[in-house]
Amino acid sequence: MSDFSRREFLKRSAAAGVASGVALTGFGKNAVASDVAQVGTIIDLTKCDGCKGLDTPACVTACREENKDRFPEPIDNIENYWPHKKKEDWSNKKGLTNRLTPYNWTFVQKTNVEHDGKQHTLHIPRRCMHCDNPPCANLCPFSVLHKMPEGPVVIDHDLCFGGAKCRTVCPWGIPARQAGVGIYLDIAPKLAGGGVMYKCDHCYSRVKSGREPACVEACPRNAIIFGEKEKMRALAQRRAAEINGYIYGDKENGGTSTFYVSPVPFEKIDVELMKQKAAQPNPKAPGFPGMPVDVENFTETANGIAWSMAIAPVAGIAAAAGVAYKTMKGGEKNV
Amino acid sequence: MSEKTVKNKKKIKRHGLSVLFVHCTVAISTFVLIFSGLGQMPLYKRYMLDLVPGLSWVSDFSVTLSIHYWAAVVLIFAIVYHIVFHGIRRDFDMLPRRGDMKESVQIIMAVFGFGKEPENDKYLAEQRLAYIFIGSSLLILVFTGIIKVLKNLPHINFSEDFIYWITQIHNLGTLLIIIGVVVHLGAFIFKENWPMLPGIFTGKIDLEYAKRRHSIWYDRIFEKKR
Numbered sequence: 178m179s180d181f182s183r184r185e186f187l188k189r190s191a192a193a194g195v196a197s198g199v200a201l202t203g204f205g206k207n208a209v210a211s212d213v214a215q216v217g218t219i220i221d222l223t224k225c226d227g228c229k230g231l232d233t234p235a236c237v238t239a240c241r242e243e244n245k246d247r248f249p250e251p252i253d254n255i256e257n258y259w260p261h262k263k264k265e266d267w268s269n270k271k272g273l274t275n276r277l278t279p280y281n282w283t284f285v286q287k288t289n290v291e292h293d294g295k296q297h298t299l300h301i302p303r304r305c306m307h308c309d310n311p312p313c314a315n316l317c318p319f320s321v322l323h324k325m326p327e328g329p330v331v332i333d334h335d336l337c338f339g340g341a342k343c344r345t346v347c348p349w350g351i352p353a354r355q356a357g358v359g360i361y362l363d364i365a366p367k368l369a370g371g372g373v374m375y376k377c378d379h380c381y382s383r384v385k386s387g388r389e390p391a392c393v394e395a396c397p398r399n400a401i402i403f404g405e406k407e408k409m410r411a412l413a414q415r416r417a418a419e420i421n422g423y424i425y426g427d428k429e430n431g432g433t434s435t436f437y438v439s440p441v442p443f444e445k446i447d448v449e450l451m452k453q454k455a456a457q458p459n460p461k462a463p464g465f466p467g468m469p470v471d472v473e474n475f476t477e478t479a480n481g482i483a484w485s486m487a488i489a490p491v492a493g494i495a496a497a498a499g500v501a502y503k504t505m506k507g508g509e510k511n512v
Numbered sequence: 513m514s515e516k517t518v519k520n521k522k523k524i525k526r527h528g529l530s531v532l533f534v535h536c537t538v539a540i541s542t543f544v545l546i547f548s549g550l551g552q553m554p555l556y557k558r559y560m561l562d563l564v565p566g567l568s569w570v571s572d573f574s575v576t577l578s579i580h581y582w583a584a585v586v587l588i589f590a591i592v593y594h595i596v597f598h599g600i601r602r603d604f605d606m607l608p609r610r611g612d613m614k615e616s617v618q619i620i621m622a623v624f625g626f627g628k629e630p631e632n633d634k635y636l637a638e639q640r641l642a643y644i645f646i647g648s649s650l651l652i653l654v655f656t657g658i659i660k661v662l663k664n665l666p667h668i669n670f671s672e673d674f675i676y677w678i679t680q681i682h683n684l685g686t687l688l689i690i691i692g693v694v695v696h697l698g699a700f701i702f703k704e705n706w707p708m709l710p711g712i713f714t715g716k717i718d719l720e721y722a723k724r725r726h727s728i729w730y731d732r733i734f735e736k737k738r
Contacts, residue, residue, distance in 0.1 A: 258558065310666040316573065318553045320679035323672040336676075340554040346573060369558075431666055475574060476664045482581040483661050489585045493592030500530055501600040509528065 215328035216384055217406030217434040218393065219413045220302055223420055224400035227285045227300035233274045234285045236302055239395030241274075241281065243380060247334065248280050249373060251357030259367045264356040265341075277303070277464040279355035279375040283392055286465075288449040292441035299439065299446065302392070302401065303466055304377035305330060305351045306426055306433035312475035313343035313352065322374075328406060328434045329379035336360060339372035346475040348430050349466035352376040379434070406434055413438050431474035443468045523716040524733075526634070530597055532715055537590040542650070542689065544583040549686055551576035584657055591654060605634045608644050612637040623702050634729040642696055649688040656682035 228234040249268070257264050267273070271280040283304035290297050311330045314322035321336040322343055332343075332352070338361050344352045352374040361370025380390035388394075393403040402409065410427060413436035417424045425437040439446065447468040454465050527535075551570055556562050562571035569575045598604065615630050615637035622629035635643075656678045662668050663675055670678075699705050707721040723730045 260559065310664075315664045316552070316577070318679070318683070320672075320676045323675070324669055325672075326669070342552075342554045342573065345554070474666075476577075478574065479577045479581050479661075480665055482578060482585065483665060485585045486581065486588060486658070486661060489588040490592040493589045494596050496589075497530075497593040497596035498600060501597050504528070504530070505601060 213326040215326075215406040215434065216379070216403065217307075217328065217409040217436065218379075218390070218404075219402040219409050219416065220435065220437045221400045221402070221416060222299050222301060222437060222439040223422070224398045225285070225300040225302060225396075226398065227287055228397065234300075234302070235395040235397055236392035236401060237274050237281065237283055237285065239391040240283045240304075240377070243383075243391035244282060247375075249355040249358040249375065251355060251372070252362065255357030256367055258356070258371050265354045265372065266356050267353070268355065268357070276462075277351060277353050277376070277466070279353045279373075282353075282375060282377040286450060286453070288446060288453065290441045290445045290449050292445060297441050299441070301437070301446070301450075301468075303349075304392075305379070306349065306430065306435040307377075307379055308430045308474075309432035309434070310430075310474060310476065312346040312430070315476055316346050317343055325381060327381070327384055329381045329384060331378045331381050332374055332376065334359065334373050334375070337373045338370040339374055341371060341374060343374055344463055348469060348472040348475075350463040351466060353464055409434075409436055425468055425470070429470070429472050431477070437468075443470050522719045524719045524722045524730075525715055526711040526717045526722070527715045529715070530593075532712070534590050534594045534597075535712055537586055538594075538650070541583045541587040541590065542693065545580060545587060545653075546686065546690060546693075548576040548580040548583060552580065581661070584654070584661075587650070588654060591650060606640055606643045608640045609637070612640050616641055623704050629725070631727045632725055632729070634726060636725075638699070642692065642699075646689065646692040646696065649685055649692050652685040653682060653689060656685060 228236075231238075248271070251266065251268050255264050255266055267278045267280060270278065274281055274284055276284055283302060286301040286303055288299050288301070290299060307328055307330050308324075311322070311324050314320075314324050314330055318340065319336060319338055321333040321338075322330060323333070324330050337359055339354050339356070339359055341352070341354050344350050344354070353376065354372050354374055356372040359370070359373035361372065364370065380388075380392075383390060389403045393401045402412065404412075413424050413427070416422070416438045420438070420440050422438055422440045423442050425439065425443045426433040426435045437443070447470065450465075450467045454460055454467065457465065550556075552573065554571075556567075557571035562568050598606075618627060618630050619632075619636055619638055621627050630637075659670070659675070659678045660682060663670055700709060704725075707718050707725075711717040
């Protein structure tokens, strides 16, 4: 073997490198080069008054009406999540409108915040933020959540197993779970899965047909504005400058399609919301999100490691070529 | 001299450092990937593994995801090293050959006392088949895993059908690799295979065992020496 030439070595190295590269990276990517303009919303907290005089804010009523045909219809006698002695069943609380549930995909938080010596009463419509790089969709173990080209993040209710990982990795814990419904019932309902996750899908079917989401259409004070995302971002910045206010949602979780504009800093709003949550009968229950400022995307650390993954094949090729050359020159066979 | 026999200890070198390194890194990273990958399903909290002292981290998706990524870095390095190293050297002893399926059946039957085991080369026919099964499963996992990693990066989106099927194939690959590992380790239930074990840790196996069970390889080595 020691008579093998440098040219032969280089030839084999190139062939083996190409073969392993092809094997490991595939021939191409089926990436979506979207030319669809993304949509977004502004939620102007200087305008929203929670629909004074109405029992339920108009946006909440409109959302419930729009989505009522998609609300879960669970079986009777839902099993617990074995080995735990609990399940998430909201079917006897369908009327709740003061938190997110599988039957209520948006709600309005009310809070009083002191800022610059002034008391502000704020009404904050809450729902999915439709993140730019949504951890819920990225980390779903069955890939049944998707970031659509237009921007909304949508759950496929027919395929969702209800493991609720999407809620765990969402900085706001938005998706709500209903047990006793969905594909898990057909597989191993006692052992795996927990139902189906539900949340706002930005009225995706309406958006696709060129209409506004139901909440936007229903808002009597024009507090929720819908349009092309970049225009909404610019509008939010202009509005924030006008009122010497603050924006939430442009940077959080790596960026979202929802831009809240407020006259008070969101750090203060978050503190007040967390106080409200702590005062609830079950403070750990999901469905009452805070507003953590600059909250990091769940995949950020992992995405940093991805760069090492790009270097690994190059290092592997270099190391293998070096060692192979050495062993072949030495005529070693049993390597 | 390349074919090192250590006659005073009656051993023969079966694997060099490169093979030992690749086997070790692939084995460890695969175990870590399986464990951290199953952790990406909400399993460990459901089944309260995180309540075991010292294992509270297993239900933290951010921890298991980072571990999964780092283990993938190690696995990709080892796989590329393996393919390039053996590709350059044209060492293809592990690749399946015509008749391996039939020979594997004969080997298994012989273990249970039915019939005679065929003469074997450096690797048993069943080892060559196991290699291609485990290797293919790993390549499926790495290929689909890379796409899943790309999907997690900002500004990269794939079509929903494509990513749905990539994820299902990744999950199926996990099942295949678990089966592969279980069967691979299961081979050592049989005493007949025990003498092969030291080879994967030290690189050497018993000379008499090699002569008896890997006679084609043994004869080739000693014929060349003569």
